[in-house]
Amino acid sequence: MKVLFPRTQKINLSPIKQIELMAAKIPDVISLAQGIPSFDTPEVIKKATIKALNNGLVAKYSLTYGLPDLRETIEEKLAEDGMYYDFENEIVVTAGSIEAITASLITIIDGKKNEIILFSPSYTSYAEAVKVAGGKPVFVNLDEKSGWSLDLEGLMKKVTANTAGILFANPNNPTGTVFSKADLLKIAELAEKKKFYIITDEVYKDFLYEEYAGQTLFSLAQIPELRKRVIRVFSLSKAYAMTGWRIGFVHSDEEVIKEIVKVHDAMVTCAPVISQYAAMAALDFADEDMARFRSEYARRRVVTMGHLDDLSDFFTYQKPNGAYFVFPKLLPKRDSWKFAYELLEKAHVAVVPGAAFGPNGEGHLRISFGRTEKDIDRAFERIQRYFKQQA
């Protein structure tokens, strides 16, 4: 029998969304699954957006690259972080980071140069975005014992003549790892030598803890000599509690961006203009709100780790230094999908099975501490009760 849509048959709906769909059917469920901040978009952003709306500024397309005012603001913000990019030719405003990533992947994947290296574990949608772009995801395991850090030898073994690029989040989702400068420079060295692109997704850059607290995240995009090799993606979703606004941006050297913008134009024409006005207000006026989110996440991280410590017979984990996820290992080793289903059905707590983040994620769960402290406490009470019932 002829298979309908053979290409998309190979693409999966994000397991995070699958879990959320299942969770939605269960009354009184607590979800620590999706990486949605518990906060509402800051007032200052909403007010500026309403003003733009009422002034009749949002009904028409913007330039494909995005509103010039917004891109100017982005250039300024990047400069504050030591990254120098030209707002006129090197920054494109996108419909969230996943659009930026997909457009970048479509740009760099070409013919036999179709392999994209992903860390395992890494964000579930990366592998699907690679497939959408006609590429092949190639997983490189992170080393759990050393805090889910980079295994350079493992990476070197996976780089071939077909490698088009490497895509990773820093800090990493789901492990919260902040990759060291030394490791990132090794990736850059390899990319230069083997001529592949680096797509660095830094949506969680503003949420750093412990030894990284108060520091600016090191990015390969800060090194001018690497600007033709590095494509950096950022989204306002997490930093400014704007997941529903679908707004982000991508920047790189002009010679790379002028190709990415063609894909962006074909896919979305331009990012939603109303969200572009919101983004402008966020970048200009909402840093205090973001700092408030950061300190709240820092507190929730400690609370979450405390709960996991109380359940040390069932979980072991590496402390996350960034983002708002922890990725505990199940003790004894279990099938993560089976366990997540069971937890959802019996304890009414939604978490994401580790296998969703790549083969090396099996036997783990992703728990988000982006939710409220009350939700976190209630979810862990239920998990504790579940384990007691199992005993």
Next chain:
Amino acid sequence: MNMNEAAKQIVQFILKWLAKIYIAKTKPYIIVVAGTTRRVWIKEAIERALRERNFLVRTNQKHFNAEIGIPLSILNLPSGEGDVKKWGAILWQATKKALDFRKKALNPEKTEHLILEMAIDTPMDMAYLLSIVRPNMVVMTTITMIYQEHFETLDNIGREFEALAAALPWNGILALNADDARISGMKDAYKGKVVTYGFAENAQFKAVDPRRTETGEEFRFEVQRKELESYRKKINRFGQHHIYAELVREIVLDNFKAQPKEFFNRMAKGLLGHE
């Protein structure tokens, strides 16, 4: 008109008049940067140049560039945002600043060079801003595809900005981007000193042969003084707008000579802390 709008109009009216009094009292040298893009880098470049020349310089905070922001910038006050209490305090401070006629407040050695970005959203916005403050120098950047919603055409935006040129005094300076036809066309709107900058052949402060290096932009800077001066410059930033900003910096350095005497006077009187 709802309550919020009515309150805004009242605040706007009070701030406008307090700002006008403050300007009449302190007589700052006003440099206005206007255009649809690139204002922020031009403003920074002017600030750098004036500081190099030892002037007291102040610029408007980002986005304090319209009907409420401009008076706040002139009075060097923050915004009350949506907080009525904060606005009350700000209006009180504004009144104190504007109506302080003590000798200390009128000290000519504290006279500032005030760099203001001006933005427009709708027709007649510029006329309103000019009713608050009139420039001594105007730097025009670009007229590109934004703000079109209320202007219908870019030519209409150009005409709105032209009001700035017409507002200059006889001894003012009008700096125009020679690469933007709508901007360079404004030269006829002013009879005083007009300086042009850009890549165009006829630009007085000219960038030639731009090249991008691994660490930024590089270009040949040319200016006709007694003789043609020409040398290469390097900027550790990417994008042509930084070249334009550098050209404007040169224009400011050329037109504002160093003030060592005033600087040392201020230093001796401990006034440098006000910069």
